[in-house]
Amino acid sequence: MFSMMEAARLEALHLAQDPATGLKAVIAIHNTRLGPALGGCRYLAYPDEQSAIRDAARLAQGMSYKAALAGIDHGGGKAVIIRPPHVANRAALFEAFGRFIETLGGHYITAMDSGTSSLDMDCIAQHTRHATSTTSEGDPSPHTALGVFAGIRATAQARLGSDDQEGLRIAIQGLGNVGYALAEELHAAGAELLVSDLDPGRVQLAVEQLGAHPIASEALLTTPCDILAPCGLGGVLNAQTVGQLRCAAVAGAANNQLASPEIADELEARGILYAPDYVLNAGGLIYVALRHRGEELAAITAHLAQISLRLTEIYAHAQADKRSPARVADSLAERLLYGP
Template sequence: MTITAPHADLVFERTDELSAAGHEQVVFCRDEASGLRAIIAIHDTRLGPALGGTRFHRYASEAEALTDVLRLSQGMTHKAAAAGLPLGGGKAVIIGDPATTKTPELLAAYGRFVDTLAGRYFTAADVGTTADDLDVVATRTKYVVGHNGGSGDSGFSTAYGVFCSLRTAAEHRWGPDGLRGRSVGVEGVGKVGTHLVRLLLEAGARVTVADPYEPGVTRLRAAHPEVEVRGSVLDAPVDVYAPCALGATLTPSSVDAIRASVVCGAANNQLLHSSVAALLQRRDITWVPDFVANAGGLIQVASEIWSRTPEEVRAEIGAIATTVEAILTRAAAEGRTTSDVAADIVAERLAAAPSVPESTPEVRA
């Protein structure tokens, strides 16, 4: 196993928004025997050790993977702070096609990699990884949450947090009836989107979905035949657009095409660029910042570190709605974007962090 620092011109001399992100640590790992190529980025540990999932994805280049892990880790700092958790932000990516390159040997090598950080970073699942994968990672490090020996897959918790956020945004926009009778376009029906669809239907919403993965759509239609399927929901005639796949779908051009009045979903880093938030505001589209809405999964897996009960976890996830309402109300009163208001909340909590961070919490074996 080889651990190296990335080339300086990819981190320290960037010309995009990430140039000022202030990541504390970025390390690369390569294990020749298993074929592992991975990057872990630790953004900020002022509130506590970094926690974030491991994304296994077929990136077009190492530079693309680095950009993704830098953005995602920064988002995890914001997510933990907005949720009021004593955690910092981190994220990992494994470069490769999980369908063809994922092996027990590679996952074990990755676990050894995580262990070298000695608790500065806790890993969990993300796109391309599962609780079963984390079971293998956990054979080589104790700094892993969300595996089958812990609280399990966090898909429902993420979906529940998004649902609570969506319901709050709908009530803020349309009154006490909220989602009842409203049309919601869910983009992506994986392990989060599928749960979200069920919660929306139970709340009386009409649901349209889009996902290029046909087996997933087929399974969803078998469980919920009333759901409509389209090639795209971003520009569909719906009241709510819920992006639950990969990020960066909110761009200057896509905002022009959106017909929904509310945007709220599980995808990370939904804005292509921070300036897109102002475009949404200009079009009078209510956007719930992704790092606020999708914190449910983080709250669940973090509960393993402090041994929270399932009842406590569900209550903490439900409290996301209170944060969403505060953001929407403050943004409306001050004429500001929801993104700026949420960023202020994060900055205030980071500024209030103790000057000397607490020691790494003990984890259950």
């Protein structure tokens, strides 16, 4: 356990259970140099407890890097609740989780994530003030999508010489809350959309509303396009898939798109520009962080504009240093988190 924490550079790892509600939860706190840890709460089934712990640790590290480059006064954390096969009272389970968060004294602030909703955050908030993305604060997904859209424009400018989306072929893998909102923005800008999702209903909706072209999930990565936008779960870019890509750039909302750091170097070698995911998808984090401290929407929107500027800066460094943008982003984040 401690060797895993050391490898991920975690500051703390908290475990809690509540037999009465079925709660089994993990909170990983990666780094609090810049402020209290902030990160979403996942509610998913896992094959075993170690997988849940590894997921929390990996995601917490990404949140630290994301917060650092987004310029907000927070460190990175992540919560995972292992979804039981049967739960008698979902609200009671999340209330128990809220009591657990409260025992941490503000070192971790939670938010919605895969498998959780603003209603779940409302239950948590009954027992702690260290919760955001409640129904009163609003869904962060549209703001994540706005940030990704801005980042895609910056990526198109860097790789294709223009930020005009008109006629660009953009392949979106995953049409959840963020993926679909992104598709709407790209459609409005004139992009040609290729879409896939495990839910055929979401694909059909995109076809009917946005004129998208449906592509089988297993075929999307090999379909020719200008920009591939992974917007599902992580690990989509791996040793098996990276050689099959037929795109000029990868820029999407999914966390942890690279199965390993070396994949970034393979993309660079193939001439595929990679937008570091935690820079591109920081809009949701910016929204929940600033809303939690009472900022107005105008200030949040202004801060979202920094995503494309940061990405453009990273691309310039990468070109000058002849390195992958992912390596450059990691170096910039680590300098902020750990010092020079």
